Amino acid sequence: MTPAHWLFGDQLGPHFLTPGDDGPDRDAAVLLVEARSVFRRRRFHRAKAHLVLSAMRHRAAELGDRAHYIRADTYREGLRAAADDGLTDDGVTVHHPTSHAALRFVRSLDGVDVLAPRGFLVPRPDFDAWADGLGGKRLRQEDFYRWVRRGHDLLMDGGDPAGGRWNHDHDNRETPPKKARTLGAPAPYRPREDAIDEEVRNDLDRWERDGEVTFVGRDGPRRFPASRREALAALRRFVEHRLGGFGAYEDAMLTADPVMSHSLLSSSLNLGLLHPAECVEAAEDAWRAGDAPINSVEGFVRQIAGWREYVWHLYWYFGDAYRDSNTLGHHAPLPDWFLDLDADAVTARCLATTLAQVRDTGWTHHIPRLMLLGSHALQQGWDPRAVTDWFHRCFVDGYDWVMLPNVVGMSQYADGGRMTTKPYTSGGAYVHRMSDLCSGCAYRPTDRTGERACPFTAGYWAFLHRHRRRLAGNNRMSQAVRGLDRLGDLDALLRQARERGDSPP
Structure with missing residues (x-):
């Protein structure tokens, strides 16, 4: 049988x-x-x-x-x-x-x-035993990442981390090169469409015409691998030509260069076309051969063996009820301009640029997701369950297990700190420092009120004010909360925020 x-x-x-x-x-x-x-x-x-x-x-x-x-x-x-x-x-x-x-x-x-599940490095029972063994302590991603590195002998020299450090984040937060429109990285792998793609597109067109389904965003040409052969070609292209420049600028954003040196492999991993082991092993081999620096390789390995594995296991460990987490009590609905990916309705250049990237490709890298799209949703008090669903639907690499911890836990801080130690949001100064997106914008990152008030700067202070009591006890946020007392224009800022409501920023 x-x-x-x-x-x-x-x-x-x-x-x-x-x-x-x-x-x-x-x-x-x-x-x-x-x-x-x-x-x-x-x-x-x-x-x-x-x-x-x-x-x-x-x-x-x-x-x-x-x-x-x-x-x-x-x-x-x-x-x-x-x-x-x-x-x-x-x-x-x-x-x-x-x-x-x-x-x-x-x-x-x-x-x-x-x-049993496949497509991940760590079996679920092993993670559960690791997490249970912490005896109620916070499940820190850094601790998990080091445990995975040791257990799978990834980037290790005996019992020590290769390159002498576990974490090279300090070297991977460079601001974008001044006056550069692009990073100048070699182009990523792009597939060629075939008869199967044409058949799929015709079917989707027919379903829409018949009123069976509706979609959002634009389609074509296909930008991400749809076969094992294409996925392997994309992995080779990244490791051989783009990995070396990945690390330093992985948190930077450039208007004309949305992909920078990112791998674009997340959709292939999440479709199961690639196994995480072959990705991290290829990166380590590149470092050991002298073809890529340790900060780039470690940053890439951490994304897959650290963060991706961590998110997968937290999804199951926290259980299905985790999706209803809403510690901050955010219940505002997502506005139509956001749901429809209507980038043309948005004045703020950073948000309009990012929303257009999602509209046109179904993808942006992790910093626009977290510090622009997610940060704006958090500042506006949008319902975290609706935000999670939006990310699930609108990103080519979005699945329930991917987006639930990433959005509820990290982006929206809706779990009250089970996953991260602080809310990830900022004012316009961060966007200005890490990108060229503020250049030519109708708003100024330094302005909190007035016609040119940056929606992120104003939104940041309004968010802190709204949750002042809770965040004052967070040692990573207490100093920022105390800064509210130094704002002479706080009342005007809050009044302006109320008047703007959910209008496009």
Whole structure:
């Protein structure tokens, strides 16, 4: 008896079909179910819908006769179609899905055996044991990262961190080069579309015409890998040509250079096209060969072996109720201009530029996400659950497990500090220091009130005032809170904030 093996749309790499004690049979038929209902539940970014469907169909084409690609209205309908064809007579196996809802669903099905998760470095029981062993202490990402480095012998020289330090953050916070329009990095890998992409785009066009689904954002040409071959090419391109310049400017922003030296590999990792081990090992090999500096390599390794693993495990460790965290009591709805990615409605150059990048590509790097989009949402008091959903829908690398901890915990501080030690928000001075986005803006980063008041500067002080009592007891925020007492224009600032309401900044 050989159960068929079901691949979700984010389980598309070869490691999801590798036989083993907790893996599918080598000869198992492979099921891929394209459920249209997924795109009716949320108003996804059009480029994201295209990428996911293109990746699924490319995987089916790679597997040839072994794959059974079923297009259906729902997953249940697709599985019934597979049963009608006799494909599931001997049962079905599926690797642990990546969301609470999907896990509940597969566990509710008869004849489906849920196997252990794949696509991550640390098994869930190992993380749980590590976290439980802390005895209630804060689950600090830095401690977890060092534990992973030791356990997987990543960037280690014996028992010591390679290069003499665990963390090279100090070297990776450079401001952008003065008067430079771009960083001058070699171009990232870009795929070429094929007949499968054309088929997907035609299907999406038809669904929209028929009123079955609606999307947000723009689509085409496809910018991110949709196959294993493309993902490996993107990884090689990054390691050989872009990794060396990654570290120093990983927190910087330039208007004309949205990708800087970032890897653009997050969507490939989150589709399962790449395994994190092959990414971090390739980066370490580059350092040991003298082809990339330690600060760049360590920064990249920390993003994957540290932060990505940490977020995955916190998603499960905190449980599904974590999504309802709202310690700050933020309940304001997201305004239409933000929901529609209407960058043209926004005056603030930094926010308009970032929103346009999301509209046009479904992607920005981590600093615009955290310190522009997320920071503005936090300052405005938008509902963290709605903000999480927006990031999930609008980013090509966005999945529930990715965005729930990143947005609820880090970006919106809605968990009250379970994940981070302080809210991540700032005034316009930070944006001005780390980018060229303030140049030519209608607002001034130094102005708190008046026609040229920077919405981030005013928003920062209004946020501190609103949560003064809570934040005064935070040793990383207390000094900033005390600064409220030195503002002679605080009343005017708060009055102006009320008058602006949720108008585009």
